[in-house]
Amino acid sequence: MTTRTGFTYPEVGATRVGPLPRGYRHLHHRVAVGRGRADFEAAGAAVTGWRLHRRAGATMRTTAPRAEAGGAVEVSVGVGPLRLTAPCEVVWTAYEHARTGFAYGTLTGHPECGEEAFTVELADDGTVWFTVLAFSRPAAWYTRIGGPAVPVFQRGYARWLGRTLRGMVTAARRGA
Template identity: 65%
Template sequence: MTRLTHVLSRPARRPGLTYREVGATRTPEALPAGYHHLRHSTVVGHGRDAFQAAGAAVTTWRMHRASGARVRADAERAWPGAHLEVSLGAGPLRLGVPCAVIWTAYETERIGFAYGTLTGHPECGEESFVVELEPDCAVRFTITAFSRPATWYTRLAGPLVPRLQHAFARHLGRTLARLVRT
């Protein structure tokens, strides 16, 4: 298997990142303590073509945009150091959250990236979006995240925030499966 994984150089010194455990989503079995952990995995297709389509949709922000999120990014594709703002909602209720891509994987059987929270994000942590081609040719999409509140309103929302994050992860999985089918 060919491995081509890129990690932001000296990520802990990256200005604006709001957490210390930069890159921890690369090893989902060892997520840092003191955070809410999220892991959602679903099969979104089958075969190499579905894998390529899913990987492209994830790394070009198409999955996020098709889910109803607005994405403004300084790069067309995920690459370490790229900045983006993902926003949900409408009008004055639209909330934009700034992130930076921490690591990417463009491999033979694994494609994806992780972004970390920047100053101004209501949460503190990291989230990865990875597509893998399994030995039986199933295409599996996995979201792994660790986060904790960074603002008064996310602290006030308490257990509602992790529930919303999990619901959005399931929504992204359904969105990606739909994109792969079309």
């Protein structure tokens, strides 16, 4: 797999600076996954090192061991003939004192058109928040005919990622 460019939407980077562009479905899911610096570090490493997505059931092919701007990412879900493969490129990363994460944007061949960000933040009160922020619209015939089912799946997957990350943080705290 090689890094490639050719985003399928013009608003590259909008999940970092906002606002989310009009003409797309928007997704914003935020959930507490831990408390304190150690939980923040564990959550951030799981998100940017691809472990969260893999633990949640996605196959991730990447050009780097952790999220790096310009890196290629191929996300696959499903089995056999029902497997969907989605080529993306990492648009931006954040490796900051109280914020860690990345966003990837869709490339040609992705069933959707848009961008999705996954961030972990350490709030002033010590709460560790995980956020999925995205904008998308159908790009393939099957996502167009999927209609209202597609955003339901996306919201469900965002919630699943939050539950999975909370479990990973809890396991890391226990030394598992």
